[in-house]
Amino acid sequence: xxxxxxxDTETDPDIALHDFTDLDHTxxxxxxxxxxxxxxxxxxxxxxxxxxxxxxxxGPGSRVLDVGCGFGLxxxxxxxxxxxxxxxxxxxxxxxxxxEGRRRAAAAGVPAALLRADAQHLPFxxxxxxxxxxxxxxxxxxxxxxxxxxxxRVTRPGGALxxxxxxxxxxxxxVPDRALAxxxxxxxxxxxxxxxxxxxxxxxxxxxxxVRDVGITSRMVVxxxxxxxxxxxxxxxxxxxxxxxxxxxxxxxxATIAGLHRTDRLFAxxxxxxxxxxxx
Numbered sequence: 524x525x526x527x528x529x530x531d532t533e534t535d536p537d538i539a540l541h542d543f544t545d546l547d548h549t550x551x552x553x554x555x556x557x558x559x560x561x562x563x564x565x566x567x568x569x570x571x572x573x574x575x576x577x578x579x580x581x582g583p584g585s586r587v588l589d590v591g592c593g594f595g596l597x598x599x600x601x602x603x604x605x606x607x608x609x610x611x612x613x614x615x616x617x618x619x620x621x622x623e624g625r626r627r628a629a630a631a632g633v634p635a636a637l638l639r640a641d642a643q644h645l646p647f648x649x650x651x652x653x654x655x656x657x658x659x660x661x662x663x664x665x666x667x668x669x670x671x672x673x674x675x676r677v678t679r680p681g682g683a684l685x686x687x688x689x690x691x692x693x694x695x696x697x698v699p700d701r702a703l704a705x706x707x708x709x710x711x712x713x714x715x716x717x718x719x720x721x722x723x724x725x726x727x728x729x730x731x732x733x734v735r736d737v738g739i740t741s742r743m744v745v746x747x748x749x750x751x752x753x754x755x756x757x758x759x760x761x762x763x764x765x766x767x768x769x770x771x772x773x774x775x776x777x778a779t780i781a782g783l784h785r786t787d788r789l790f791a792x793x794x795x796x797x798x799x800x801x802x803x
Contacts, residue, residue, distance in 0.1 A: 556594065556623065561750045563596045567742040571687050571797045572597060572658070574740055576604070578799040579654045579683035584608040588652040590642045590674060591615055591660030595624030595635060602628070602635035612652075614640040642670040650679040658687040661725075662716040668728055675732045680803030684734055691719030693743070693794030696755050698779050703772055710762040722796045734800035741796045751791035752784040 562568065581587060585605045592598045592613030602611040613635060615621050624637040640646050642657065643666055655674045661667035671686075678684060691712040698704040712719040729737055746754070756777055763773030783789035 558750065558753070559593055559596065561747055565744055565747060567744045568687075568795060571740065571742050571744075571795055575656060575685040575687065575797055575799060576601075578738060578797075579656070579685050581605065581654050581683075582609075586651070586653045587611045588645075588647070588655045588674075588677060589613040590645070590655065590657040590670065592620075592624065592637065593617075594620045595627055595637055597656075597658065598624065598635050598637065599628055599631060599633045602633045606634075610634070610636070612636045612638065612647075614638050614642065614645065616641055643673065644669075645673040645677050647677045649676055650682075651677045653679060653682045654685070655682070656685040656687075659689065661686065661688055662691075662718045662721050665717065667718055667721060671728055672732060675734065675802055678802045682802050684729070684798075684800050684802060686725065686729075686798040688722050688725065688796055688798075689744075690722040690794045690796065691716065693792075695793065696751065696780075696791040697783065697789065698776065700775070700779075703768065703776060706767055707759050707762040707776060710765060710767045711758045714761070714765070715758075722794075725796070725798055729798060729800055734802055737798065737800040739796060739798055741794060743792050744795045746791040746793075748784055748787065748789045751789050752780055755791055756780050 575581075581601065581604060583605060584607070586609060587601050587605060589595075589598045589601060589611060592615050594615075595613055598611055598613035605611055613624060615624070615637070616639065618639050621637050621639045624635075628635045628637065638646070642660060643664060655678045657670070657674060661670060664670055674684060694708045694711060696704065696708070698707075726737060726739060759768075759773055759776035759780065762768050763770065763776075768776070780789065
């Protein structure tokens with residue numbers, strides 16, 4: 524979306540994060556493709572991705588598994604990076620996303636394998652990969668720790684693990700009514716995803732799985748204003764629909780977000796963490 528193609532918060536569909544748990548049955552998958560592309564472009568998130576590549580030693584010859592790859596935005600970049608001699612496999616539960624990823628890989632001439640699979644039950648033999656990564660996925664899973672165990676299982680001894688995940692309690696937007704903002708953002712943290720605070724327990728679980736040399740880096744990822752307007756408008760409406768705030772407060776929230784966006788004053792951010800380590 525360009526700066527001249529300003530989103531209409533009254534008519535454009537809201538972005539609801541819980542829809543990412545079952546995108547194949549979502550009425551507007553193109554909305555979520557566009558949202559993921561917009562989020563993927565955020566510079567501070569790109570910094571974490573680059574650090575993950577550096578710290579896992581991903582390069583020519585690496586065998587990489589991208590868990591919860593979506594339609595392959597990072598998968599295709601990694602597939603280029605590991606040449607010559609390497610291979611990248613991406614897995615995602617959404618058949619629609621896998622199909623779109625395969626289409627993009629074929630159009631770009633990139634040698635990446637994209638498969639439909641459950642992160643909690645990976646269809647690979649033990650020690651199949653040099654590097655296993657997952658980004659913005661564990662928070663949606665019923666059993667994220669099962670997925671983490673599977674990632675460790677399929678990574679060779681001495682291989683690397685990388686996890687990028689947010690803490691939803693760090694969601695920030697400059698709505699001036701602080702009580703209203705607290706109510707709306709707390710509702711989003713508690714309901715939008717299955718495990719909004721997962722980052723806080725992740726290091727301990729990684730250590731329990733025998734991963735060593737665990738490193739943690741964080742970035743406060745600042746939203747693009749158009750993406751922020753769409754997302755935070757939906758966050759307020761969801762709180763209103765749940766009865767957390769009343770109809771007047773919901774209307775005030777939506778109008779505030781629209782006004783801040785229209786005058787180029789909208790600021791929003793969320794904290795993201797990169798966890799890396801060595802298996803075995």
